[in-house]
Each structure stands twice: as C-alpha cells, then as structure tokens.
Amino acid sequence: MHDDLALFAEEPPMAIDIAVPALEMRGIGKRFPGVLALEAVDLTLAPGKVHALMGENGAGKSTLIKILAGVYQSDAGTMRIHGRDVAIKSPRDSLRQGIKVVFQEIALIDEFSVAENIFLEGHPTDRFGTIDWRKIRTDCADLFERIGFAIDPAARTGSLPVSQQQMVEIARALAHQASIVVMDEPTSSLTPKEVKLLFTIIRRLTALGIAVLYVSHKLDEVFEIADTVTVLRDGRHISTRPIGEHTDDSLIQDMIGRRIVDLFPRQRGPAASRVALSVEGLSTRKLHDVSFEARAGEVVGFFGLMGAGRTELAKAIVGYDPIRAGTIMVDGQWMTPHNTAVGVGLGIGLLSEDRKVEGLMGELPVYQNASLASLGRFAAHGFVDAGKERQAVQTYVERFRIKTPSLFQKVKNLSGGNQQKVLLSRWLMLGLKVIVVDEPTRGIDVGAKSEIFGLIDELAGAGLAVVMMTSEMPELLGLSDRVVVLCEGRVTASMSREEATQEKILNAAIGSQGRASHEFRV
C-alpha cells in the first residue's frame, strides 16, 4: 500500500503493454428468470482509451458492468484481461484483476469518514498490521488536493449531499492500482463543475495507460470524452465504432433502433376535463412545494434524474409516506395523508417501482396476488368465496393476456411483464380512479415493454388518471399527455405533450435553468 497515489506519479503505476487489450469480453450472456439480459455481447477495451458503453435503460449496460465487477456471474462467454484468461466469481476477484467499478448507486459506508471510505478496499497498515490512520487522512487530503476536490476527509460520509458522495466514490477509484476503471453513469447526480472535474480526472487516468469504460446515455458527454463507442440494445451488441464516425443521429439510431412513435402506438382519445387528482403545495422530507393536477383519462409523466424525488412523490400521494405540508384531493375528496387505507378507499393506488418487495407475494398463486386488494368484494359472512374470486381474476387474465399456465401458478415464476400485469389487475379490480405507476417497465424485456405501454394507454382510455414516474425518455415522451420535471424535490418544468422536447426536459431535470451554473448546457 506504500504507493497508493502512484496514479499521480510521472510514471505509469505498472507495466502496461499498449498493444494488448486491457479487457476482452467475448460472447457474454446472462439470463435472469423471465428476462434475457445479455446475449453474446463482445467488448474490447484498449489501454489508455475511454470506451463509452451506451444504450437505453434496460439495454444491458448495468448487467454487463455487474458481471465485470463480480456481482453477477455470466452464463456464457469468456474474459481476458491484459491477454490472460480470467474468471471473475466475486467482487474480490474483480478487484484483484485490477478492475475498479464506480457504481451509480453509491457504494460507501455512511457511518465512515470520507477518508476511510477512500481506503475501504484496503486500510493501509504498518508492519504490525495496525491501521495507519494518519496516513489515511493525509493521503486522502493529498489526493483531494491534487484533483482539486474540496471535501473534508474527516466528514461523516452519510452527511454529504449525493453529488459529493458520488465524487468520493470516483476519487476512490484513484486510490487503488486499477488498470481498468469502469464508471456507471458517473454524472447522474453531479453538478456541471463536478462533471468538468471528472473529465479532467478521466484524462489523467488514460494518460497513465488505464482503460476507462464510461457508461452513459448522455450524448454530449460521450462525444466529449470517449474514443470509441459500443452500443447495446435489448441485451445485444449493436455496434462498436470510433466516436469520429458517429453523429448524434447515428448514435440515437443505434440506441433506439425503432422510432419512438412506432414503439408506443397511442390509441386513446383526448382526456376528460374532470380533475381526478389534485396535489397542492406538497412537501415532504425530500419534496418541496409540489403542485399538479391529473385529469381523468390523462397520463401525467414525471421525469427526474436519480434522487430527484420521483419515488418519494409517488409514495406520498398514495398515502404510503408521511407529508409535511400540502393537500391531496382524489376525485374532489380530501385525502388523509400517510394512510393507504383511505387512499385505496378513495380510489388511488400505487404500482410500485420494486415489484418484488412492495408489490408481489412471490410464493402465492396468481389469483391471490390479483385479488388481494378486493377480497372484501368476494367475501360473505367473513369467508372469501373462492369461486367468485377466481372468476373475477380470470376475466383480467384474459383481458390483459397474462401468460400463465393457470391461476394457481406461483407469481414469482411469471416473467416481469406478466407480473406487472397481475399487479395492474389487482388495482383495476378494485375500481381505481387514479393509478400511480413508478418505473412501470423496470427490468422488463423490450417486447413486454410495449405491451405494458399498451396497457397504460388502455387504462387512461378507460378513464383512469395515470401518474407515471419514469427515468426513461422514450417512455415519457411516448405515453404522457403532460410532462412534469422534478429536480431535487422541486417541480422545475411542466409542459404539454406538444411542447415537450428531450432538450427542454433534460435542462429542467439537471436544474441548469433555475440554479447554479449557466455555463453548462446539456
């Protein structure tokens, strides 16, 4: 551990043969129950180059990185690092091979100091094995100073704002002798200044012969920093080309493949004028003064970057989480906050982002999962009439074309798309007026995605007000009648379907209009 900061020395920290690829992945495949996440993907990283990995959400980028990090094991394919065949079975193997992954979700211990987190992968010790705390503090302060980074090494990590935690996470990659650095959407919660700093850091890394895999879906960043771009779509390798051969259009074409309009056939008519949901001045721990309305038959799409408060908003308006201020009216009636029973009674329900934890009971059969919220309707004298119950569920299985061998199938064995349909059935059976859907297509195959879109379209067509939280631009633009953008818990833009463009939405989501820097534009 004596040369932790070798990355900033004049000489490369290790002998790197420029002619041999730093990493070669061949034919990588990975299947999850119900989802084929990766199929025969190839990826080659050259030393000293920045290789961008692009694709929409769900294209398989994260899965590929997690295989590289040892979080998942691939089902098929081979990996070579600096010309040697390797098998990565655990995060420890990955670190040993000189791979350092900077995850999008922050992987730091909240209770530890910033400095200790920098050295989390190996506390520097003296020859008796005693941790050298002074070295941890001074090396961290040194590192921060060299990269122009103003954070107190002694601060408790959990007390820092998300963007600074992200920077700590990035700085951590430098404290180790990695020859391959992977960054997963590193800028998703950074300020423009921090993004510039990040790019400086990346250039120093490549100057030392380190291979950088830069995962992003932001075009401007990729054009600025990358040498080569690989695009994934639906878990497959689509293209690998030098950045110079790409234009905005060609990259988008590779990423999306189809045009947005084709993906979302919109069939419903115009919305009614009746307001089904009205939220006024809603504030919670994470949200500040959020107001909006959703009319019957309308899809209101909420967009925001990580940590913008989408899920918090979803949970607050259905009564799952407490609120600090504001009113929520469902169909003209005042809703008691923090009380899902009242919410369901008034006709508002949540299709959670996390199906497995907050939605499904995996071990129970399809019919029980679907009927859960409406058991009262099938009950007589305190007992559930199973015949009535199954009959009702059956009509939904047919209506939504839920693919299941029988009503008695355990719901965990269904594909993600069909699980989502079971959950939708649960709410529709109850006769909802407003449905809040949080990331409705997370972890769902692209084929099944368009079916879910069709369903949401159908729900709105049937007169429900749909409030959709999403981080996927095509989904947002394709489905919404109105788009509301959140940034750090505040509404930063609200626009009609006709006014909405990717650029406007992203600007509002990054908050570059209202606050801070004007020098940076997406």
Add this chain to the structure above:
Amino acid sequence: MSFASDRLEGAPSVWRRLIARQEVAVLVCLLALLVFFSVSAENFLSTRNITNVLGQASLALIAGIGCAVVFISGEVDISIGSLLATVAVPLIVVMNDTNSLFLGISAALVVGLAVGMINGFLCAYVGLNSLIVTLGMMFVLRGGVYLYTGQRAIADEAGLDSFIALSDGRLFDVLPYSAVIAIVLLAAFAYVLRYRPFGRQVYAVGGNSEVARLAGYDVRRIKFACFVISSLLATCSGIILAARVGSAQHIAGLNFEFQVVAATVLGGVSLSGGIGSLGGMALGVLILQFLSNGLRSLDLPTEWQLVITGLIIIAAVSLDEVKRRRAHGD
C-alpha cells in the same frame, strides 16, 4: 450546495461531533447516577464498594464485548447466558479429574469455540436469522446443562488456588482480577475494532453489507468470526462465574444475555449494525451495575431494580430508534 465554498463541506465543529455521540450522553448519565447515590446512600462511595461493583460488572463487560461486536456486524447473539452455564460443566469436570486449571479452561474454551462456530455457520454461511438461531441455541444449551447435571450443582473439588484467585484475588489488594481481565480484554478489542482492518471490516459489514462485499470483503467469514468471538468471550465470563460460585450450576447466567443486550444497546451500540463502540457498551454495563448496587444500598426492595432496569432498557431502545431515524434523515 456550491462546490467551491470556502469552508470544507460536511465539517461540523468538534463540539457538535462530541455531543452527537451517544457515549457522551451515557457517560453524563453514569456520572449523575454516581453523584446521586454518593449523596443519598451512605456506604456507596468507598473504594471497597466501587471495586466490588467493578468485579461484579466484569462478567457483563467481558461478554458485552462479544455482544457489541456481533451487534456492530449487524447480527445478534442471545445464546451467551446459557453458554455461561454450559462451559462451567467441562471446566469443573475436567479440573476435578486432572487437577489442572489449564486443562479445565481449555475444555471450556473448546466447548465455547464449538458453539460459536455452529452459531456462525448457521447465521453467516447458511444465512439463517441470528435471533432465531441463537434463541434455539440458548434453549439447547440450557436444556443440555439441566440434563447433564440433573439440576444439581457440580462442586469444584480440586480447590486450586489459581482458580479461587479468579474470584477472590485482587491486584495490589484493590482491583479484583476479574475486573483486570475485563479491562485488558476491553482495551484489546477496542484496539482491534479501531486499529485492525478486521475491526473496520466488522463495522463496514454491519453498516452496509452489500458495499462491504463490493469492496472485496468476505462478509460471511467476518460475521462467522464475530459469532466465534462472542462465544469465546462468554466462555471467559462463564469461567469467572464458575470460580465465583465454586461449581457448575444449571441456573448460572439465567437472563444474563438480556442484561448484556440491554447494557449494550444502552451504551449506544445500534441493533441495526455498523454503529457503536466498546466504550459505550462498558458505560452501559456500569450504569446498570451501579444502579443495582445503589438501589440495594438505599434498601429498596429488589423488585424495584427489575422495574427500573426494564424502564431503562425501553428508554435505550427508543434512543436507538431515534438514532436510526436521524441516520435516515427523518
């Protein structure tokens, strides 16, 4: 939040950091207690009484180290009370047979090690809930001791001086040896938790096991080690207790685990893992011990001790919850 502000981000004053620590609150609480009893109870403030209390506290202090380590790793171990009674059996039986304290203690440690390894294997490697596993182990061990002893004490017949010294002996005629052992072990483990990579790994695993795994830690092995440490330290307490009562008793250490858990939580060690210190745990033990001792010197009926101890435990758990919520920013 501007990036290039003059003051470094996230740097609270030393004072604020200090009062944010629960150990400080517990220390204040202990001092208040000492002052109260010194004033109100006649024989409370004497070297003899204070060192006696330290001697009595040593059992909970030693086992409390293990309890705290397991808590910090994000698990629990409530089998320690039964283990106290269990290890006394091989200790006394082997000592009676061989007249050797060394062999007796070795036998006790082997049993303690085996129990720790079973707990650790089931919780860390099989992934069972540690509360349930150690609850089961608590019953198994207690039942085993009842069966083996026929619910009669097995007396120490060897009467070795070195064994008796464990309960009667005092360093420089002042501090009981058991308290000395407790202090040495506390210092050693405080060093491990702060200055050895293993100690920091325990905190990391309890703080966020997924992050720890990504950092290349062998999460299961670390948790396994914590259970073994807990059992070995409870074995030490069991040996000292056996010396004190001069026998292996089937009811030894009954409810001991709950006193230790209460003291540990009281000392600011979080049940949810990753937070707490041995210093806090030790202060928690001392508060409960001095409370019990002080109430006795006030001639309050022992029933009051139970009630007050219970209230303090609930207060401590509430504190833990408040802390947890604050950590999550509510």
